[in-house]
Amino acid sequence: MQPQRETPVTSVVVPFEPDTPPTPLTRLGHHGVLEHWYTDDRSTHAPHLVAVAGDDGAHWVAAALVTARPHTAYLKIVDVVGDVPKAVAAVVAHARRRKLAQVKWEGWTASPEDAATAGFTALRPPLTRPQDTAGPATGYVRWLDDEPPAAPPYYAQTTHFTCGAVTALVAQARAGTLPREALDRRAELTLWRDATNFPACEPVGLAVAVRRAWPSTPVTVHLDATGPVMLDHLPENEREWRAHLQHMSRADADRIGVPIDPHPLSAPAIRSALARRDQVLLLLSLAGMQGFDVPHWVLCHGTVPGNVVIEDSWANTATGNTWVDAHLLPVPDPLLDAMSHISADRFRGAVVIGHPRDAAGPPFASAA
Template identity: 65%
Template sequence: MTTPHPVPSAVPYAVVPYAPGAGPSAWPDELRRIARPEVLERWGAVDRTPHAPRLVAVPGDGGWAAAALVTARPGTAYAKIVDAVGDVPAAARAVVAYAEEQGLVQVVWDGWTVSGEDAAAAGFAPLRPPLPGGTDEPAGPRTGYVRWTAGEGVAEPAYYRQSTHFSCGAVTALLAQVRAGVVRPESLDRVSELTLWRDATNFPACEPVGLGVAVRRRWPSSSVEVFLDTEEPVLLDHLDGDEREWRAVLQRASRADADRLGVPVHGRRLSPAELREAVEAPGRCRHVLLLVSLATMQGFDVPHWVLCHGTVPGAVVVEDPWFNTGAGETWVDAHLLPVADASLDAMSLLGGEVRVRGAVLIDGG
């Protein structure tokens, strides 16, 4: 974790709209004078519109002294510097000032062009490189940096990207156990990911009870509790007929397995206060696997598991094992991701015929 550095109260900057899809020739002259062509080419290579891209520019003599391209997932409490150009320290100071004025708790920085020395001088700490994943899709820069503007941050876990579109539940459980010291980081790979998914899946999704049962079977010494505010089968709204029914049979079997293994299934939601209390518990290594909709953060309403592992003032810090490269995201967007309490609570209400909230609480011991 890193201690926030003070920022001058009057850092001059201007926020300039970003023109999605514009080539380098369409950028303002002030920007093209200080940014290398290859940087501008990367900025315009994807449609960053879903992440509210903007330029934070620092005025100078006769133009801009510095600028940074800034993005962030909707519904979150951070800002990301994609690149800073010109006077890099001045650009970093401006973005931090902007983030503080917006009430954001964190600024992260893709390591495309910034040196470790320049990042450290601006008060940013290096992030751990992500663990090797089971997908060939590029994860972004090998390095990234973080600076907390509220609180002292949280202990940094390992980051691993899921290798399929449906194994998020298994990956969050494995990441929780890595952080608890139950699983070695180097053993988190595609084999372990898909093996746990196979034990937990309701084909192809992992529903809360089945996931909790799979975790308890894999690690009998870990305490597991499931919170699910319905007794009906879940995550089946896209199916009907026999395709729905046989999955419902498996969910009923998972409930019987939970009873036999002593895994409590609470027929209610895990409240925001309880979630925060669980991951803040001193001297304990407790984690919450939370089922959320990606409608706010990504624009499509599909269920997805994230790992809640820490808190800062006003926000819960999560690991998201998936990120959208098509919108310019990298692993830096999904790692140590702060989400305001109210926003996370809203994300955890899944739509469909049955509105549900689901979570799995793991105490690694």
């Protein structure tokens, strides 16, 4: 993408406080847009207003509502009121001052023409849209100075527990091993059923399921725990049989040739794997980005300076977080390292997927 020439814009940055909206904002009108801004509790995602003052300094000519997941390297424009080009230019300048990698823009009212003029590229819409998931039909992204990584298809998991299976499927679709049209709910639940430790997917079981589904694809587990994992939240009687399943997965891994490396993947190691054109399924805690300590699988598939670019198949729409946040999400290297320590045992787990050795066909048929 050619760098955009930007006219300097003097902006005002203030917190977004739903109970006390600033008078210059209410004077801008566009009440239908403003009403949407107050629909969700966005407080966990640092909501703030980036506004452009008029010549007299007493009123605003434009304002954007801006949010972002914590511990990431982007800003997201939820929507704009007033002079759209000036507001967007102010947000881009604000992101540059913070040395961020990217600005996104939800397409609630943004036109493709305005987005393109401001240097934004359209995101492909998600392949799935679960009934309980809200979000705009379109979205846009602008990378700041860095060459963007290729975008995989975005698939939103259709359950609360199939993130591991979805992450593996998106990796295979990105590699060309799985056709985009075969990335659907049937494939999601089929792979999850083979990988699950009920209901979550632990690293060895997920890797074994991937290898079974695509025998020609090299798969390596990185896990610095020798015993069962992701069971500490369960009562003792629920741990025993799940631990047995994990021992069975380790036996299966040994039998079909899935190596288990006891060394965790640091951010530099993830970068090295991506430089080899491998893909990394990384288990991380959502405490940093979403505020609750739940293990969750994401796909690491690209890099820009200082950040690893991930795909997250889940977004907390109750907080105004949508697929636009979760798709092509840059995370600073040290923060990704911190997020990858899971539970009180602080184990770290990942699955590295290499290139297939031959052109094996897709293991799943697309649902009717």
